Each structure stands twice: as C-alpha cells, then as structure tokens.
Amino acid sequence: GQQVMQIPQYQHVQEGEDFTTYCNSSTTLSNIQWYKQRPGGHPVFLIQLVKSGEVKKQKRLTFQFGEAKKNSSLHITATQTTDVGTYFCAGINNAGNMLTFGGGTRLMVKP
Amino acid sequence: KAGVTQTPRYLIKTRGQQVTLSCSPISGHRSVSWYQQTPGQGLQFLFEYFSETQRNKGNFPGRFSGRQFSNSRSEMNVSTLELGDSALYLCASSSQPDLKAGNTIYFGEGSWLTVV
Numbered sequence: 001g002q003q004v005m006q007i008p009q010y011q012h013v014q015e016g017e018d019f020t021t022y023c024n025s026s027t028t029l030s031n032i033q034w035y036k037q038r039p040g041g042h043p044v045f046l047i048q049l050v051k052s053g054e055v056k057k058q059k060r061l062t063f064q065f066g067e068a069k070k071n072s073s074l075h076i077t078a079t080q081t082t083d084v085g086t087y088f089c090a091g092i093n094n095a096g097n098m099l100t101f102g103g104g105t106r107l108m109v110k111p
Numbered sequence: 112k113a114g115v116t117q118t119p120r121y122l123i124k125t126r127g128q129q130v131t132l133s134c135s136p137i138s139g140h141r142s143v144s145w146y147q148q149t150p151g152q153g154l155q156f157l158f159e160y161f162s163e164t165q166r167n168k169g170n171f172p173g174r175f176s177g178r179q180f181s182n183s184r185s186e187m188n189v190s191t192l193e194l195g196d197s198a199l200y201l202c203a204s205s206s207q208p209d210l211k212a213g214n215t216i217y218f219g220e221g222s223w224l225t226v227v
Contacts, residue, residue, distance in 0.1 A: 001170075031213075033210075042201060042219060044218070045216065045217070050213070090154075092211050093167075095166070095209075096210045097144070097166050097208060097210065098144070098156050098167050099144075099156060099210070100156065101153055101155075103153045
C-alpha cells in the first residue's frame with residue numbers, strides 16, 4: 001500500500017529562523033494535503049496541492065508539490081512561537097476516501 | 112456552524128472491555144472517517160462511511176468496527192480492548208465523498224482512550 005514518509009521527525013529552531021519539512025511518497029500521489037496539529041489539539045487542514053510542480057503560499061508558509069507528484073515540502077519563513085505544532089502531509093488514495101499520513105514533523109520554536 | 116463533535120472526550124477502560132465512541136459530523140456532511148493516533152504509529156486510517164455505507168477500511172483487526180446512521184452520525188466500537196488500543200481516536204467529516212476534488216475534511220477534537 002501507499003507509504004508516506006516525512007522528515008525530519010523533530011525540529012528545534014530559534015524564533016525568526018526558517019523551517020522546512022519534507023514529505024515523500026512510495027507511489028505517485030493524485031493530491032497531497034497538509035495539516036497542522038497544535039499540542040493537545042486535533043489536525044487542522046492547511047492546504048491541498050493538486051498539480052505537478054504546484055507552489056502555493058499562505059503568508060509565511062510556502063507549499064510545493066514535486067514535478068513527479070511523489071514529494072512535497074512545507075517551508076515556513078521567519079518562524080514565530082505560534083507556529084509550534086506538528087505538521088503532517090497526507091496523500092489521498094485513488095478512491096478519494098482515505099488519507100495516508102506521514103509521520104509528522106514536530107516544530108518547536110524557542111523565543 | 113458547529114464543528115465535528117466527538118464523545119466522550121476522555122475515557123479509561125480495562126483490558127477485555129469494549130468501548131463505543133460517537134461522532135457527530137458538521138451539519139450537511141455525509142462522509143465520516145475515523146483515524147487512530149498513537150505516538151508510535153502516528154495517524155492511521157480506520158474506516159470511512161458515506162451515506163451509511165462503509166466504503167473503505169484500514170488495516171485493523173476485526174475488533175474495530177463502525178457504523179453510520181441515516182443522520183450521518185457515526186459510531187465506532189472496539190471490543191476486547193488491549194493495552195495497545197490506548198490512543199486518540201479522531202473522527203473527521205467532509206461534505207463530499209471525494210477528497211481528490213479539493214474537498215476539505217474537518218477533524219473533531221478526538222476521544223482519548225486509555226486502556227489499563
């Protein structure tokens with residue numbers, strides 16, 4: 001079955017530094033979604049990427065979908081303490097009714 | 112609009128018991144899916160329902176079951192609980208059945224199950 005891997009598992013940064021998490025799939029993805037889960041909270045949808053090579057921005061967050069649609073990345077510029085949490089990527093199965101999540105990257109920001 | 116509501120939020124059960132968790136999706140949402148989250152295994156898909164039909168099931172033993180009612184509310188049941196079933200159980204709902212079409216799923220706050 002589809003496997004989605006994410007690195008790094010943890011990342012400590014100083015506030016103001018940049019942060020990037022990478023997601024790789026064992027199979028070609030039709031779409032990929034990104035979620036953020038704050039400590040003690042539940043995953044919250046951030047964005048969906050559909051097209052090969054797609055780049056989307058949300059303020060300080062930049063999401064990319066690889067040309068081969070097997071990898072994706074999330075980059076945060078100038079991190080803030082409010083960025084703390086675990087960021088998950090998730091691939092969607094062909095039937096469109098199941099998400100396969102990566103292991104997540106836990107971001108910790110030191111003020 | 113109210114979000115996805117899960118009950119109970121926290122519960123403690125003993126090995127061998129069974130548990131039923133409930134999920135009320137966002138009003139108008141007909142697709143409900145369940146995920147198990149543990150520190151070791153991360154977020155894993157359990158099952159998905161649309162219009163009372165289970166359309167997909169994850170790689171979990173038969174002790175894990177679920178159902179969806181005509182009002183789209185869903186329940187999941189775990190029988191003969193094991194220590195390893197301790198986890199956060201998340202329910203998510205979506206307005207449309209196909210996530211590839213750009214539809215968002217919304218997660219509830221989850222039910223924290225501890226098996227002792």
